Amino acid sequence: MNWIDLLWPMAIAACITLGVIHLQITMRLRVRGRWAHLCFALSALAVAGIGSIELALLRAEDLGNYRRLMNAAEFPISLMMIALAGFTWFYFKGGRRWMMVAVITLTLLTLAIHLAVDPHLQIRHAVSLRSAETFGGVRFTLAQTQNGPVTAIEMVANTLLIVFVIDSSLRSWRAGHRRGAALVGGSIVFFLLVTRSYAALVEHGVAETPYFFIFPFLALLLAMGRELSLDVFRAVRLAEQLGESERQVDLAARAATLGFWRWDVRGEELWATGSARVLFGFAPAEPLTFSVFMSRVVPEDRDLIRGAVERCVASGEEYETEYRIQPPGAPLRWIGARGRVERDAAGAPAIMRGVVIDITERRQAQMEVDGTRKEIAHVSRVSMMGELAGSLAHELNQPLAAILSNAQAARRMLALPGTTMDDLREIVDDIIKDDKRAGEVIHRLRTLVQRREHMDVERLNLNDLVRDVARLLNSELVARNVELELRLSPGQPHVRAGRVEIQQVLLNLMVNAMDAMRDLSSERRLLTVETSVNPERAVVRVSDTGPGIEEAILPSIFRPFFTTKQNGLGMGLAISRTITEAHGGTLTAENRTGGGAAFTMTLHLADEDAR
Amino acid sequence: MNGPGATVHIVDDDASLRKSLARLLKTHGYATEVFENAAAFLAADLAGRAGCIVLDLHMPGLDGLKLQERLVAEECTMPIIFLTGRGDIPSSVRAMKAGAADFLTKPVDEEPLLQAIGKALVENRRRNEERAQVDAIRRRVAALTGREHEVMRHLITGALNKQIGSDLDIAEKTVKVHRGRVLEKMGVSSIAELVRLCALAGVAPARTTKVP
Numbered sequence: 175m176n177w178i179d180l181l182w183p184m185a186i187a188a189c190i191t192l193g194v195i196h197l198q199i200t201m202r203l204r205v206r207g208r209w210a211h212l213c214f215a216l217s218a219l220a221v222a223g224i225g226s227i228e229l230a231l232l233r234a235e236d237l238g239n240y241r242r243l244m245n246a247a248e249f250p251i252s253l254m255m256i257a258l259a260g261f262t263w264f265y266f267k268g269g270r271r272w273m274m275v276a277v278i279t280l281t282l283l284t285l286a287i288h289l290a291v292d293p294h295l296q297i298r299h300a301v302s303l304r305s306a307e308t309f310g311g312v313r314f315t316l317a318q319t320q321n322g323p324v325t326a327i328e329m330v331a332n333t334l335l336i337v338f339v340i341d342s343s344l345r346s347w348r349a350g351h352r353r354g355a356a357l358v359g360g361s362i363v364f365f366l367l368v369t370r371s372y373a374a375l376v377e378h379g380v381a382e383t384p385y386f387f388i389f390p391f392l393a394l395l396l397a398m399g400r401e402l403s404l405d406v407f408r409a410v411r412l413a414e415q416l417g418e419s420e421r422q423v424d425l426a427a428r429a430a431t432l433g434f435w436r437w438d439v440r441g442e443e444l445w446a447t448g449s450a451r452v453l454f455g456f457a458p459a460e461p462l463t464f465s466v467f468m469s470r471v472v473p474e475d476r477d478l479i480r481g482a483v484e485r486c487v488a489s490g491e492e493y494e495t496e497y498r499i500q501p502p503g504a505p506l507r508w509i510g511a512r513g514r515v516e517r518d519a520a521g522a523p524a525i526m527r528g529v530v531i532d533i534t535e536r537r538q539a540q541m542e543v544d545g546t547r548k549e550i551a552h553v554s555r556v557s558m559m560g561e562l563a564g565s566l567a568h569e570l571n572q573p574l575a576a577i578l579s580n581a582q583a584a585r586r587m588l589a590l591p592g593t594t595m596d597d598l599r600e601i602v603d604d605i606i607k608d609d610k611r612a613g614e615v616i617h618r619l620r621t622l623v624q625r626r627e628h629m630d631v632e633r634l635n636l637n638d639l640v641r642d643v644a645r646l647l648n649s650e651l652v653a654r655n656v657e658l659e660l661r662l663s664p665g666q667p668h669v670r671a672g673r674v675e676i677q678q679v680l681l682n683l684m685v686n687a688m689d690a691m692r693d694l695s696s697e698r699r700l701l702t703v704e705t706s707v708n709p710e711r712a713v714v715r716v717s718d719t720g721p722g723i724e725e726a727i728l729p730s731i732f733r734p735f736f737t738t739k740q741n742g743l744g745m746g747l748a749i750s751r752t753i754t755e756a757h758g759g760t761l762t763a764e765n766r767t768g769g770g771a772a773f774t775m776t777l778h779l780a781d782e783d784a785r
Numbered sequence: 786m787n788g789p790g791a792t793v794h795i796v797d798d799d800a801s802l803r804k805s806l807a808r809l810l811k812t813h814g815y816a817t818e819v820f821e822n823a824a825a826f827l828a829a830d831l832a833g834r835a836g837c838i839v840l841d842l843h844m845p846g847l848d849g850l851k852l853q854e855r856l857v858a859e860e861c862t863m864p865i866i867f868l869t870g871r872g873d874i875p876s877s878v879r880a881m882k883a884g885a886a887d888f889l890t891k892p893v894d895e896e897p898l899l900q901a902i903g904k905a906l907v908e909n910r911r912r913n914e915e916r917a918q919v920d921a922i923r924r925r926v927a928a929l930t931g932r933e934h935e936v937m938r939h940l941i942t943g944a945l946n947k948q949i950g951s952d953l954d955i956a957e958k959t960v961k962v963h964r965g966r967v968l969e970k971m972g973v974s975s976i977a978e979l980v981r982l983c984a985l986a987g988v989a990p991a992r993t994t995k996v997p
Contacts, residue, residue, distance in 0.1 A: 568843070568870030568891075572799045575870075575892035579805035582895040586812035601808065608801055649870065652798070652843045 176312040178384070182229040185388045186222045192395055193218030199406060210264035214402055217257035218395050223250030225388035232314040232384050240300050240317055241293065248288050248297065254391070255281040255335060258362060261398065262339050265358060266351075269342035277338055280331035288324050295322040298377065306382050314384055319377050332370060339363055354401055361397035365390045424448060431532035437464060439487060439515065439523045450530055453509070455501030472498045472506070479511075486515050487523045496533065508537040547752060552625050554745045555678050558685060559623055565650035570615050572649075573608035580605045618646055621674055622681075629672035629756075633780050636669055636676075636705050636712050637662040643680040644703070647688075655696035656688050661704040667712035668780040671757050676777075679750040679761070683716040683773045686746065689739060690720030690771060711759075712779050717772035722765040731763055750775075791906050792816045792836035794863065796826050796852070798844045802891075806839060806898075813899060823847035823855075832861040835913060837886065837905035839898075842869040842876055850876065853883050862912035864905040868893060915985075922986040925971050933970070936963040938991035941980045952991075 196215035200208050227247040234240040259277040263269055288296050300317035307313050343359025369390045375381040424447060427433060433450020437443070442463040451458060454470050468476055475497035486493035493513040498506055513528020559566065584601045587593040644651075644658060651658050669676070684701060691699040704715045723731060730736050732751045737744035747761075754761040759777040766772050793815045797803045800821070807817040816836075820826040822844055838856075842849040853865055864886035869876065877888045886908060887901040929937060939949040946964065950957040973979050983990075 571870040571891045572802055575868075576799070576801040576805040578892040578894070579802070579809045583805065583809035583812050586809070586895075590812060604801065604805065608805075611801070649843070652845050652848075655845075655848065657845065 177310055178229070178232060178312055178314065182225055182232075182388065185392050186225040186229070188392060189218045189222035189225060189388070189395060192399055193222060196399070196402065210261055211402060213257045213261035213264055214395075214398055217254050217261060218399075220250040220254035220257055221388060221391040221395060223247075224254065224391070228385055228387050231317075234303070234315045237300060237303050237317075240303055240315065244298055244300055244317075244319075245289070245296070248285055252281050252285040255331065258366075259335055259338060262342050262359075262362065265398075265402075266342040266346045266355070269338065269345060273334060273338040273341065277331060277335045280327060280334060284324060284328045284331055287327065291322070291324060294320070295324060297322060297325050297328055308383050316376075316382070316384075318379070321377075332366065336363055336366055339366075358398055358401050361394050365394040365397075428452075433530045435513070435528060435530060437526045439526055453501075453507070453530060453532055454499060455504055470499045470501060472500055474498075483526070486513070486526065490515060490517075493526065493528060496537075506534075507532060508534045547749075548626065550745060551675070551678065551749050551753065554682075554743065554749050555674075556623055557743065558678075558681060558746070559619065562647070562650055562685070565647070565653055566615070566619060568649040568653070569646070570612055573612040573615070576608045577605050577612070580608070615646075618642065622646075622677065624674075626674065629675055631670055631672055633668055633670055634673055634676070636667040636714060636777070639673065639676055640680060640703050640705060640714065643677050643684060646677075646681070647684055650685075650688065651701070654688050654692075654699070656691060656699040656701050659700060659702045661702065663705045663707055665707040667705055667707045669712045669757075669777040670780045671777060672753075675753045675757070679753050679775060680714065680716070682746045682750045683775075686773075687716055687718035687720070687771070690718045692720075694720065707779065708776075710779065711776040714775045714777075715772055716775075717766055717770055719770040722769060723763060723771045725765075728763065728765075732761070791909070792818050792834065793902055794818050794820065794826065794831065794836055794838045796820045796823060796838060796844070796849075797841040797868070798822055799841070802841075809895065809898075810902070815902070823849070823852040826852065827855065831863070832856070832859045833913075833916075834863065835906075835909060837863050837902060837909055838865045839902070840865050840867055842867050842873070842880070850879055850883070853880060853885065857883060860916075862909055862916055864908045864912075866898075866901045866905055919985050922971075922982045925982075926986055926988060928970055929967065933963050933967050935991070936960060937967045937971070937979065937983070938988065940964060940967065940976055941983045941988070942990045943976070 193215045196211045196218065200212040200215060224247060227243050227250065231240060231243050231247075234243060256278050259274050259281075263274050284297070293299060298319040299322055300319050302318045304316055304318070305313050306316040339359055339362045343355040343363075346359070347355035369385075369387060372381065372390075373385055373387070376383060376385055427447060427449045431449065431453060433447050433453050435444060435446040435450050437445075442465065444462040444464055444467055446454075446456070446462055448458060451460070451462075454467070456462060456466075460466075468479070471479060479495055479497055482493055482495040485491060493511070493515070496508060496510050499509055500506055509530050510533040511528060511530045513526050515523045515526050518524040580601050584598055584605075587597060587601070640660060640662060644660060647658075680703075684703065687701045688699075691701070698719055700719045702715075702717045704713075704717070706713045706715075727736075727738070732747050733744075734748040735744040736748075747763075751761045754775055754777070757777055759775060761773065761775045763771060763773050793810050795803050795806050795810075795817060797806070797819075798821055803819040803821070807819050810817050818829075820829070824847055826838075827847075840849045840852060847855075849865075849867055849869075856863070856865070865880075865884075866887045866889060867877070867880050867885050868889050868891055870891045880888055886905040887897075889897060889901060926934070926937075935953060936949060939952060944952070946957050946960040950960045953960070968974065968979065971979055971982060973982065
């Protein structure tokens with residue numbers, strides 16, 4: 175056992191180890207620059223091959239064997255050249271393509287010619303063998319070689335490789351990656367020159383030593399590998415940091431019941447974080463698609479989502495929607511979702527990315543508030559009806575009185591001679607008419623006084639609403655000696671609204687107007703209700719001829735519990751404004767120039783009427 | 786039971802109610818006339834007519850109480866029966882004080898309505914007769930000369946001819962002549978009767994300066 179027997183296998187083993195590690199990195203890690211790792215692995219394996227053959231050469235005893243080994247060595251040498259060129263290309267991320275192609279082509283050409291030509295024309299043709307002695311008295315086989323014409327081509331290929339490496343390193347250096355450029359480029363060039371020169375010295379008999387081919391290359395591999403490993407280390411560190419920050423984000427997301435999602439707009443595939451999966455009741459590994467996600471959404475809300483997604487994809491506006499989901503075996507949940515679309519280089523929508531959050535509690539709280547608001551609105555309606563009770567009774571009394579008199583007239587006529595069936599039919603018709611009228615009064619009252627769970631939004635003619643309320647207030651107007659003027663728009667403004675809610679607002683405004691004119695002499699009490707259509711809105715204006723609203727309190731009149739009436743609750747205007755705003759409308763007050771106050775309510779026109 | 790030409794006037798803003806009331810009253814043999822508001826009734830100028838008024842208390846424009854005021858001022862002899870939808874006590878008190886014949890609540894039953902109308906028409910007849918009487922007296926008063934009128938105002942104070950003569954600065958004999966003419970023109974035979982007619986016609990007794 176001498177040092178040659180010890181060192182060479184060690185170096186070979188080191189090369190193989192390095193090669194295998196980087197081969198693994200190439201295959202396992204989806205890191206950027208993995209092709210550089212592949213080239214590195216190939217060059218390491220090539221160097222191992224070169225080292226093995228060199229070891230065999232040192233022990234070769236006959237010329238034929240030596241020549242065969244020399245021939246075989248050309249394969250790993252070529253592979254190493256090509257791998258180095260490739261490594262340079264990938265490590266420095268590009269360069270002069272033609273140079274790389276030329277290096278590879280020339281190397282392959284060299285190999286092909288070398289194999290094709292007569293042995294004595296080959297690159298390094300061993301002419302004779304002799305035994306030499308080197309450090310430590312170790313004996314080894316050394317060949318006298320002669321260079322064939324193919325050597326010239328090989329030299330060109332080698333030189334081109336060096337030029338290519340230098341050129342690529344310089345580019346990288348200029349681009350700011352100085353350290354990598356100097357270390358990798360420098361060492362490749364340095365070690366290529368060293369091995370070439372030393373091989374020449376050995377071949378020309380100047381140095382009586384083995385080629386020591388493997389050692390400079392091992393050093394080169396270590397230099398290159400160090401840089402590559404740094405990248406891997408950096409990637410691992412980044413991955414660790416990423417993992418850490420992902421854990422933190424996930425923790426925060428779970429705490430906020432926030433989930434992240436990403437959807438490939440062109441495909442079906444949907445990706446979601448663990449917290450989003452928990453929210454929707456998906457198993458952690460369950461494959462997700464858009465349709466699987468939609469199956470969790472309650473059917474009524476699916477179109478809502480589709481619409482929002484389409485708008486987002488089409489216009490690029492933010493995706494924002496609230497919908498209900500039904501996770502398996504869990505109660506209904508409200509989800510708030512936001513996101514945006516990301517486009518590819520061509521500007522086509524590629525992915526949508528966003529968050530989902532559990533808003534069930536907020537929705538519930540909101541529903542409770544809505545419930546309370548409805549309750550207050552109901553109480554206020556009922557109390558207003560209470561104030562109007564006398565008039566409403568009168569309103570009901572009129573048809574009842576007519577019915578009674580008609581019925582008594584009929585009874586009387588039955589006993590009188592000359593009464594015809596036509597006379598009686600006429601009376602019965604009138605009785606039916608008045609009965610219906612009484613029924614309508616009761617119906618109007620009942621709808622206003624009933625406790626209601628939901629607002630039934632329907633398409634309503636604002637003029638009809640005003641007329642309805644005017645009819646309801648008819649007796650009150652007469653009793654209070656107030657003249658009512660209706661100026662209804664010929665445009666028949668239609669709105670989408672809750673009938674009872676808008677009637678309540680109108681009732682409130684009209685009763686307020688009557689109250690405001692209480693101290694006026696009766697011929698000056700004029701209540702005007704006007705409807706009109708401006709391009710986008712339906713407008714109702716209720717004005718009186720009273721003293722108007724003091725400027726100082728004008729800003730406060732819509733506040734809850736604000737009242738100027740002795741027995742007022744101060745809820746009427748507050749509720750009226752809440753109702754109007756719940757319809758997306760406005761309710762404002764002003765003093766008229768000619769005296770008196772005016773309240774203006776605007777509502778969105780029903781879609782089909784909006785111009 | 787009702788005089789010739791007695792009409793029940795119905796004033797109510799509710800068409801249906803007007804029609805039904807008129808229809809009911811017709812079956813009881815009453816002539817009716819309907820008005821949809823106070824102004825229409827006033828415009829018809831019916832103050833001296835025979836009949837009564839069935840009047841809705843609450844009406845737009847001029848309301849029932851206001852119409853009553855106007856009719857009282859015009860010395861309308863038709864009694865007013867108020868109809869109201871609500872038991873409004875202050876209004877009913879006002880109406881009764883102003884001389885309303887009755888105050889009925891809607892829906893009004895046949896019987897009380899007919900009773901009220903019956904009573905009102907009797908009252909109307911009485912008022913009309915009284916009015917006719919007073920008009921006759923006033924016509925007679927108007928036929929007196931100035932001096933005779935003067936003498937009459939003294940006569941109804943119960944003064945003697947002599948006193949009257951002294952008060953008016955005329956001879957007792959002249960007073961006697963005037964007295965005979967007054968009694969003749971007024972169609973009475975005694976001073977007591979003259980006093981009653983003057984009270985009805987609203988002729989005030991003269992204020993005498995000299996007490997007997």
